[in-house]
Amino acid sequence: DIQMTQSPSSLSASVGDRVIITCRASQGIGNDLGWYQQKSGGAPKRLIYAASTLQSGVPSRFSGSGSGTEFTLTISSLQPEDFATYYCLQHNSYPQTFGQGTKVEIK
């Protein structure tokens, strides 16, 4: 099974800050990775697919990069509505596996 190690597990940031979240795969997965945002009590929402393609309707302050085993999600200027938990998901092979999540909190 492919393990996804996501870091940090939580972070505190201010509105306007640049935030970077990382996922590392235990083996190469090409660009078969997505990023999801989950707000408290809600369903996950996809932000990025194919490692770096922005989902339609998602603000351009979100971006993804990486391939192989190292991936990042960047929020260029954190907004109040971005405080949430973020997950990466590899779908290169079964079982599909999620990172442990990163909770982004208000400083």
Next chain:
Amino acid sequence: EVQLLESGGGLVQPGGSLRLSCAASGFTFSISSMNWVRQAPGKGLEWVSSISGSGGDTYYADSVKGRFTISRDNSKTTLYLQINSLRVEDTAMYYCAKGDYSDYGWYYGMDVWGQGTTVTVSS
């Protein structure tokens, strides 16, 4: 608009069974793979099972293999998850999610998710 609506959750005793449903609309259901993902209270997301558009290929997490069965009825555009021999650790919100593909058939993971249905296993 793509919509997924889960139902069938509830409170069940250990060892019991439930059948979850996910009613889909707004897309060509029969050509889309579908997934179940769960989230235990206060925990992260866990992929549970997937099924191909035809229903001919199914996949399961080791934690549920032999106890859960995924199926679909393309005529009713509905996805199912039969869950048997329930354990306390199966307590979770269960989401269904639609598979996404490129124009060339490359799998892009899960794009649209339902709001979930809650399964609670307790005596």
